[in-house]
Amino acid sequence: xxxxxxxxxxxxxxxxxxxxxxxxxxxxxxxxxxxxxxxxxxxxxxxxxxxxxxxxxxxxxxxxxxxxxxxxxxxxxxxxxxxxxxxxxxxxxxxxxxxxxxxxxxxxxxxxxxxxxxxxxxxxxxxxxxxxxxxxxxxxxxxxxxxxxxxxxxxxxxxxxxxxxxxxxxxxxxxxxxxxxxxxxxxxxxxxxxxxxxxxxxxxxxxxxxxxxxxxxxxxxxxxxxxxxxxxxxxxxxxxxxxxxxxxxxxxxxxxxxxxxxxxxxxxxxxxxx
Numbered sequence: 001x002x003x004x005x006x007x008x009x010x011x012x013x014x015x016x017x018x019x020x021x022x023x024x025x026x027x028x029x030x031x032x033x034x035x036x037x038x039x040x041x042x043x044x045x046x047x048x049x050x051x052x053x054x055x056x057x058x059x060x061x062x063x064x065x066x067x068x069x070x071x072x073x074x075x076x077x078x079x080x081x082x083x084x085x086x087x088x089x090x091x092x093x094x095x096x097x098x099x100x101x102x103x104x105x106x107x108x109x110x111x112x113x114x115x116x117x118x119x120x121x122x123x124x125x126x127x128x129x130x131x132x133x134x135x136x137x138x139x140x141x142x143x144x145x146x147x148x149x150x151x152x153x154x155x156x157x158x159x160x161x162x163x164x165x166x167x168x169x170x171x172x173x174x175x176x177x178x179x180x181x182x183x184x185x186x187x188x189x190x191x192x193x194x195x196x197x198x199x200x201x202x203x204x205x206x207x208x209x210x211x212x213x214x215x216x217x218x219x220x221x222x223x224x225x226x227x228x229x230x231x232x233x234x235x236x237x238x239x240x241x242x243x244x245x246x247x248x249x250x251x252x253x254x255x256x257x258x259x260x261x262x263x264x265x266x267x268x269x270x271x272x273x274x
Contacts, residue, residue, distance in 0.1 A: 002265070003037050005030070005146065006181040007057040013050060014040045015181075021048040027061045031236035036145040037184045058114040058178050059137070059148055062235045065112060065176055066227055067133070067152055069102040070095050071218045071242030072211065101218055103227055104166060106152060106240060107176040119273045120174030121253060125155035128253045128273075131243035132197040132261040134189070134213065136220055137182050139236045142228040144220060146184040149261050149269040150240045151177040178238060183266045188220065189213060193264045197245045200258040207251045211244035218242070 004015040005023075012023035012030065021044050023030070033039045070092050095102050113119050121128055135150035153176065159169035191214040198208040220241060227239055253259075255274045262268040 001041075003040055003184040004181045004267070005036075005040065005059075005184050006053045007059050007061065008053045009055055009057065013053050014044070014184075015052070016041060016044050019044070020050050020052045021045070022050045023048075028235040031063070031139045031145075032141075033145070034139065034141055034143050035186065036139065037186050040184060056115045056180055058109070058112045058117075059182050060107075060109045060112040060178050060238055062109055063237050064105070064109075064233065065107040065135075065150075065178070065238045065240065067104055067106040067170070067240035068218065068223050068242045069104065071101065071223075072215050072244035096217065101223055101226055103223070104170065106170060111171070111173055111175055113174055113177040113271055115177070115179035115269055115271070117177065117271055118174070119151070119153050119177055119259075119271050120172065121255060121273050122155055122158075122172055125158055125169075126252065127157035128153065128155050129247050129251065130154075130197065130199065130253065130259045130261070131240075132195055132245055132263075133240040133243050134193070134195065134216075134220075134263060135178060136224060136239040136241060137184075137236070138224055138228070138233065138239055140232075140234055142224060142233075144224060145186070145236075146182040147189060147263075147266055148178050148182050148238070149180070149263050149266050150238070151259060151261055151269060151271060152240050152243065153177075153273075176240075177269060177271045179269050180267045189265065194262075195245065195264075196262045198260040199247070199253070200260070201254065201256070206257075207247040209245035209247070215244045216241060
């Protein structure tokens with residue numbers, strides 16, 4: 001039985017095995033439940049039934065978005081290559097094998113784009129790519145209560161010029177997208193869970209790839225433990241877990257491109273860029 005939670009202009013809606021139910025609580029209140037899956041199934045009664053959502057908002061309301069880097073061998077290699085002229089390549093090789101992960105702030109809620117929305121290309125970057133990522137939904141008690149699809153839009157040229165420029169390469173208006181909803185689950189996702197990326201331009205696929213959680217070198221629970229060691233999140237947070245799909249070095253996004261990211265069991269996040 002699959003439980004999917006959506007944020008809509010009319011309030012939260014939960015889908016359980018293909019049926020939709022209205023949730024009367026405010027979105028942020030739901031981040032207070034340790035057994036969010038059990039709570040949502042408990043409200044699946046006939047009087048709460050409703051139609052499926054027509055418009056989806058980002059699942060990020062007041063929550064911060066954080067991200068982990070160098071969690072896949074492919075991303076390690078790409079970041080070493082892009083920064084080798086700046087002398088920063090060795091940092092990424094070392095952090096891939098280190099006990100402490102790379103964690104960084106990604107976006108405020110206002111900078112997160114909803115499903116179907118338009119993400120923003122930085123005007124001072126010449127090499128931008130999407131990063132398709134499994135994103136953890138963490139409640140106010142630092143527990144993983146669900147999963148969603150994330151797009152960590154990144155500027156590879158700014159990042160490669162100097163590792164200290166990482167915040168500028170990662171954080172800007174329209175730099176992240178989340179959705180379409182949250183797969184609410186108390187259980188870890190299977191290692192076989194597939195992540196797929198397709199980038200379309202003028203109706204044709206110009207880049208993409210596929211990976212699975214089997215290639216994720218970090219345990220999601222460990223990433224959350226490091227993130228929350230000295231920080232609390234009153235309304236929870238989202239944590240992107242890194243990417244295992246990196247387009248070729250000669251590829252960069254262009255205005256009008258459509259980015260399609262799919263993760264098994266969660267759904268498909270589609271955005272364009274401008």
